[in-house]
Amino acid sequence: MKAPALEFHRPDTVEAAVAILAEGDGAARILAGGQSLVPMLNLRVAFAETLVDIGAIRELAAIEDAGDHIRLGARVSHARIEDGEADGHCSGMLRHVARNIAYRAVRNRGTLGGSLAHADPAADWPVAMIALGVDVEISGSNGNRKLPVEEFMVDVFTTALQEDEILTGICIPKACPDLRWSFHKMRKKAGAFGEAIAAAVHDPESGFCRVVAGSSAIGGPQRLNLLETALQEGPADDDAIRDALTRTIGPLDRYEMQIHTVCLRRAIEEVRT
Ligand SMILES: Cc1cc2nc3c(=O)[nH]c(=O)nc-3n(C[C@H](O)[C@H](O)[C@H](O)COP(=O)(O)OP(=O)(O)OC[C@H]3O[C@@H](n4cnc5c(N)ncnc54)[C@H](O)[C@@H]3O)c2cc1C
Numbered sequence: 001m002k003a004p005a006l007e008f009h010r011p012d013t014v015e016a017a018v019a020i021l022a023e024g025d026g027a028a029r030i031l032a033g034g035q036s037l038v039p040m041l042n043l044r045v046a047f048a049e050t051l052v053d054i055g056a057i058r059e060l061a062a063i064e065d066a067g068d069h070i071r072l073g074a075r076v077s078h079a080r081i082e083d084g085e086a087d088g089h090c091s092g093m094l095r096h097v098a099r100n101i102a103y104r105a106v107r108n109r110g111t112l113g114g115s116l117a118h119a120d121p122a123a124d125w126p127v128a129m130i131a132l133g134v135d136v137e138i139s140g141s142n143g144n145r146k147l148p149v150e151e152f153m154v155d156v157f158t159t160a161l162q163e164d165e166i167l168t169g170i171c172i173p174k175a176c177p178d179l180r181w182s183f184h185k186m187r188k189k190a191g192a193f194g195e196a197i198a199a200a201v202h203d204p205e206s207g208f209c210r211v212v213a214g215s216s217a218i219g220g221p222q223r224l225n226l227l228e229t230a231l232q233e234g235p236a237d238d239d240a241i242r243d244a245l246t247r248t249i250g251p252l253d254r255y256e257m258q259i260h261t262v263c264l265r266r267a268i269e270e271v272r273t
Helices: 012-024 037-042 078-082 091-097 105-108 112-118 124-132 223-233 238-249 254-272
Strands: 007-009 029-033 052-053 064-065 069-073 137-139 142-150 153-155 166-173 180-186 196-202 209-214
Touching: 007 078, 012 029, 012 052, 012 137, 012 166, 064 078, 064 091, 078 091, 078 105, 078 112, 091 180, 112 124, 112 166, 124 166, 124 180, 124 196, 124 209, 142 209, 180 254, 196 223, 196 254, 209 223, 209 254, 223 254
Parallel strands: 007 052, 029 052
Antiparallel strands: 064 069, 069 166, 137 142, 137 166, 180 196, 196 209
């Protein structure tokens, strides 16, 4: 099956892209790597009259050192992160997450911004970005705004983006060189989406500490504040993890509870040792 006929634009500035989105009145969509959007258009589970390809907007591909944070343009690909272009700031965490997304052909085209904007509940970057406490930058007809990524990720396949807005950048706070992190993804085979994902991050210098779980079964990324004290102060046994999952997300069936518990335990243990 192929997508219906579409109007196609390839602007070279963010302002021009925003103007096309605004004119589209809800029927125009950004095309980044196309790894999620194109199959969905072909299968007719996503709809658009106009596609706005951001592949020619150079500023969206930049990786910059911005003082207290590193700024990644929204169309930086998973492959560039895997190849270490953004390394040196999160002790290898970004590279680890990128290299475990799908397979290289998908990583060559798929983008960090596309993954966040798509908000697939099984995706890896939303979990990792919430664990790292990043902010996202957004441009639209009413100007620019910046918000914490956990406010950006509103629900399953739903973000805080308005119809005329583009996600332009991701600002990752610089951590100390001794940052402790762990990212676990349980999947049935290499290249597949995770059935359970867990990330834990602890910066011993600033005290910053986060534990995040993710998967379709739990409705996307969930920050587990109840486990963040355990990460710094004491062991997190399986009962404590199950309790935190139930109190944060609600009841899970035995299989889902078990794989999320194991993933979280491994992530917490790895950060604590
Ligand atoms: C076979 C396969 C396996 C995969 N496995 C995994 C996996 O294991 N883990 C994982 O996390 N992901 C996986 N993915 C998804 C992959 O990471 C995609 O790259 C990602 O979900 C979407 O990024 P994209 O750049 O291709 O976005 P697109 O497909 O171009 O866009 C996705 C959506 O986001 C919107 N959008 C994109 N960029 C912006 C922007 N800058 N501003 C506003 N809106 C924007 C688009 O309008 C569209 O609605 C897989 C994909 C495939 C095809």
